[in-house]
Amino acid sequence: MDYAKLVLVENVYLFDGSTLDIGILAMLLSDDIGLQRISSFKEFLIDNNYANIAGNYTIVEKKSDNVLLACRFDDDFEPCIQMPQQELLSILDQWEQLVKLRPAEITIFKKGDSYILKGCNPH
Numbered sequence: 001m002d003y004a005k006l007v008l009v010e011n012v013y014l015f016d017g018s019t020l021d022i023g024i025l026a027m028l029l030s031d032d033i034g035l036q037r038i039s040s041f042k043e044f045l046i047d048n049n050y051a052n053i054a055g056n057y058t059i060v061e062k063k064s065d066n067v068l069l070a071c072r073f074d075d076d077f078e079p080c081i082q083m084p085q086q087e088l089l090s091i092l093d094q095w096e097q098l099v100k101l102r103p104a105e106i107t108i109f110k111k112g113d114s115y116i117l118k119g120c121n122p123h
Contacts, residue, residue: 003109006030013099013106021079024069025115026108028058029095038096045085045092060088083115091115 004018004026013030015023032055033041044053044060045067052061059072067088070080094117098106103119110116 003107006106006108008102008104008106011035011102016105018108021081022108022110022115024058024071024079024081025091027071028055028060028069029091029108031055031057033092033095035099038092038099042089042092045089083113087114091117 002018002022004022005016006013006026006029007016008014012034015026015030017023018026037055041053041060044050045062050062052059054060054072057071057073059070061068061070062085063082065085066082067085068080068082069088095106098117098119101119104121105119107118107120108115109118
């Protein structure tokens with residue numbers, strides 16, 4: 001199963017391992033969006049005047065009704081994740097709800113064509 005794990009360390013979620021492709025999504029959430037840029041990424045997805053947005057690690061590019069997520073340091077955008085814009089909005093909604101709760105760990109996994117984020121507080 002494709003998964004990624006993020007761990008809360010001093011109010012910041014840090015990437016703690018994954019399968020490669022889903023790691024791009026984890027880095028987008030933990031490094032580029034974090035706790036502060038959720039609304040700006042949502043606005044980007046809704047606003048048709050912008051074709052791409054880049055962060056410290058990732059670039060998100062709109063392609064029709066889809067988005068392409070890739071590491072901004074890879075010239076050929078491989079590996080990458082492609083998904084509908086609505087799916088990324090769903091992920092951002094899940095992320096926003098979870099970071100408000102501040103679980104010790106957040107796991108991201110893919111179920112069918114959807115990405116699911118789950119928080120937990122292991123003992």
